[in-house]
Amino acid sequence: MSLAVNNAVHNLEEIKLQLIHNNAFADPDRPQKPLPQESIHYLIKALEYTDAAFTSEVETLLVQVGQEAIPFLVEALASQNTNIRSTCAMVLIRIGRSSLAAVQRFYDQYRNDANVNWVVEFVLAELGAPVSKATQADLLEKVS
Numbered sequence: 001m002s003l004a005v006n007n008a009v010h011n012l013e014e015i016k017l018q019l020i021h022n023n024a025f026a027d028p029d030r031p032q033k034p035l036p037q038e039s040i041h042y043l044i045k046a047l048e049y050t051d052a053a054f055t056s057e058v059e060t061l062l063v064q065v066g067q068e069a070i071p072f073l074v075e076a077l078a079s080q081n082t083n084i085r086s087t088c089a090m091v092l093i094r095i096g097r098s099s100l101a102a103v104q105r106f107y108d109q110y111r112n113d114a115n116v117n118w119v120v121e122f123v124l125a126e127l128g129a130p131v132s133k134a135t136q137a138d139l140l141e142k143v144s
Helices: 012-024 037-049 052-076 082-095 097-110 114-126 133-143
Strands: 002-005 008-011
Touching: 037 052, 037 082, 052 082, 052 097, 082 097, 082 114, 097 114
Parallel strands: none
Antiparallel strands: 002 008
């Protein structure tokens, strides 16, 4: 699958090769070449058009990108596309507590947006952030 983002064409195989190259040659004395931001945008945008198998592959790639992807993943929590929003939430949870501060800042910004705050509250709860009992009950009701 190829997708044009900011007039650049990206495809999943190029991104995989970049990640493989970074992992295969991980050497503390040799700086890794970061994945271009356009590639991270591509992966997230591609979630609009993917089936379950491809979504799983993109999720795994975004987890491998790790810290670099956090700002993009957090912003994608406001997407109107359910697959983008839910996959990015799962990636943030899989990346772990290192994404917590960015998610909390985003939550402060969107606290009053009912379309966004429930998924952000879910991510915060999964990352172990304190969530009120009322919020936990609301989350269970929305997820069920």
